[in-house]
Amino acid sequence: MAGVGEAAARRMVDALFIERAWGSRSASRFWVLLALAAVIASAGVVGDSTATVIGAMIVAPLMTPILGTALALVLADRAHVVRSVLLVFGGAVVVVLIGMLLGWIAAPPDAFASNSQVSSRISPRLIDLLAALATGTVGAFALVRTDISDTLPGVAIAISLVPPLAVTGLLITVHRYHDAGESALLFATNVAAIVATGTLVFLGYRVRDAAREAGLPVGTFHGRTLAAVAAVVLLVAVPLTTGTVSVARDRALAADARPVADRWAEAGAWQIASVDARNGVVLVGVLGLPPQPAPTALRAALDGAGMGDADLQLRLVGGRTHWCPAGTVTCTVERSPVD
Known part of the structure; x- marks a missing residue:
């Protein structure tokens, strides 16, 4: 597998590492798009509209800090690992809260019992993990290879990040706590899969060497990093296996x-x-x-x-x-x- 060059390494760092300052261009773009995607996804779920939910998937920027976590792990950049993880966690909380707000305003009398957007996201199975692993691989591959970057909108649609969180918030408002946890598990599954496949793709394309040649900070990469990523994926796979049997x-x-x-x-x-x-x-x-x-x-x-x-x-x-x-x-x- 051919490695990437210095320019590609700089481009990936600029694209995936969101700046710390709240008023910075990358940070403001992330939070504004995330809030809008959360509103669109929640409204789409309440209205049981697949087209609206797909629109939220395209707008949602959560893939950026998730792949940023994978890149920071590969570069052994602890500061960016922490910042990217906090962005993912903070973004997830924001989406859940917006979902709760719309749920308080527009929850249906049947507590979403007949809503297809909800029912499709509260029974995660092993097949969802396999799909997320494949989609995460495509996302990381498209980021590394600029000649196939036009596949990214399709990746955004295939991977489900904001809609499960919106469903979690909506279900909390109608006291369906178990199902809210299941939709949160679907989100966690997708995050774990993207980080795992992103880490492997970035290592395979020797992004560390390119970043070092470009003068970017690169720490010592330890095998326990891969072990930790694999452990997280296996940890997620356990309830998914149980869910598969239950479904x-x-x-x-x-x-x-x-x-x-x-x-x-x-x-x-x-x-x-x-x-x-x-x-x-x-x-x-x-x-x-x-x-x-x-x-x-x-x-x-x-x-x-x-x-x-x-x-x-x-x-x-x-x-x-x-x-x-x-x-x-x-x-x-x-x-x-x-x-």
């Missing part, structure tokens, strides 16, 4: 519960809006006019179909939520533990 189990549970819910709703001329399963809990969304069919009848039907060990959450869109625990024949009107 497969929940999909099978939802498939079994759907016909049961349909038969129950037909008895009262109601309509099933959605049937899902999450962490072993059957989630049913239902539409219709009073009187509603008895939630206990659905609980009994699930028990009779061999799903007696699965809790049931029945959401009446625009109305109440009924919680029917496994092993009981009663239902209560309350927020369920999955919220």
Whole structure:
């Protein structure tokens, strides 16, 4: 693999290391674009608009300090490692807070239960890590190779950074804390993958040698740096593996519960809006006019179909939520533990 030259090393440092001063050109650009991307992403999620969320991905500048962390690790530049990590963390907090603000203003009555933008970001799996590793590699490669830099917009769309954070903030406002943690895990997965692949690409292109020749500060690179990066990726992979197994189990549970819910709703001329399963809990969304069919009848039907060990959450869109625990024949009107 051919190395990069001195000019490329300077260009990468200028592009990825955001200046310390708040009023500097790079810092002001980062924070303004990040705030706007957070608003766009949160509004897109609330409106369940894929096009709007994609727009936020293109605008979002979080890839800069994440790849900056990888470059600083390769150069063994401790000051820039700390600054880049703080920018990533601080930026993430800002996006979550903006998501919470928009959630307080515009959270729907069903607490995002039927929102496809939310549901696609609260069940991270190993495949998400593999996709993030590939996308992070492309991003670092495009940064090193100016002749393919036109792929960067595609990288921004493929890697999901701001939308999961916006989802985290929105879900916090409706007290769905477990799901908020899952969307935050998706963000952490993408960050770990970008740092890992960026570090390997920069090492492979001998950016350290080019930076040294360009007179840039280069410290001593230790093997434990790579070990630490690998450990972070493995640490993220553990809950993703668990999530992969859980998602497969929940999909099978939802498939079994759907016909049961349909038969129950037909008895009262109601309509099933959605049937899902999450962490072993059957989630049913239902539409219709009073009187509603008895939630206990659905609980009994699930028990009779061999799903007696699965809790049931029945959401009446625009109305109440009924919680029917496994092993009981009663239902209560309350927020369920999955919220």
